[in-house]
Every structure is written in C-alpha cells, then in structure tokens.
Amino acid sequence: MxxxxxxxxxxxxxxxxxxxxxxxxxxxxxxxxLRTSLPGSVSRAxxxxxxxxxxxxxxxxxxxxxxxxxxxxxx
Numbered sequence: 238m239x240x241x242x243x244x245x246x247x248x249x250x251x252x253x254x255x256x257x258x259x260x261x262x263x264x265x266x267x268x269x270x271l272r273t274s275l276p277g278s279v280s281r282a283x284x285x286x287x288x289x290x291x292x293x294x295x296x297x298x299x300x301x302x303x304x305x306x307x308x309x310x311x312x
Contacts, residue, residue: 246282253289260290 253261265277280293 243282246279246286249279249283250287253287258289260292261287262292262294264294264296 249261249263252258261283263280263283265280280291284291284293
C-alpha cells in the first residue's frame with residue numbers, strides 16, 4: 238500500500254500532466270529554524286518527479302504564542 242504522502246505528490250504530478258499545465262505552484266508552511274526555508278516532503282517529491290516547472294511558495298508563518306524556554310501558565 239502506498240503511503241498518503243506518495244499519493245498526494247503523485248496525484249499532483251498526474252493531474253498536471255493530464256491537464257498539460259504550464260507550471261505547478263505549491264505552498265509550504267515551513268517549520269522551526271532551518272526547516273522554515275526548506276520545502277516539505279510533498280513539495281520536494283513534486284519537484285523531483287515532475288518534468289514541468291514547479292514553484293514552491295512559502296506561506297506566511299503564524300506568530301509564536303510563547304517563547305522558547307518560557308513556561309506555560311496554568312490557572
């Protein structure tokens with residue numbers, strides 16, 4: 238059985254091929270630290286397996302609700 242992440246990138250690439258898309262534009266949420274600037278596994282797989290141009294656009298990060306090392310206050 239194929240993993241869900243594999244189905245997602247494969248479906249994106251196959252749909253782009255079926256529709257003869259000029260390019261694929263994907264967003265990614267990023268993550269903490271260095272991961273913020275790196276595309277996720279779906280984006281990476283689309284870029285690796287697609288023969289047409291792919292643009293990966295970082296989405297706006299959500300503001301942190303607390304700082305690293307701080308404690309969460311409870312009532």
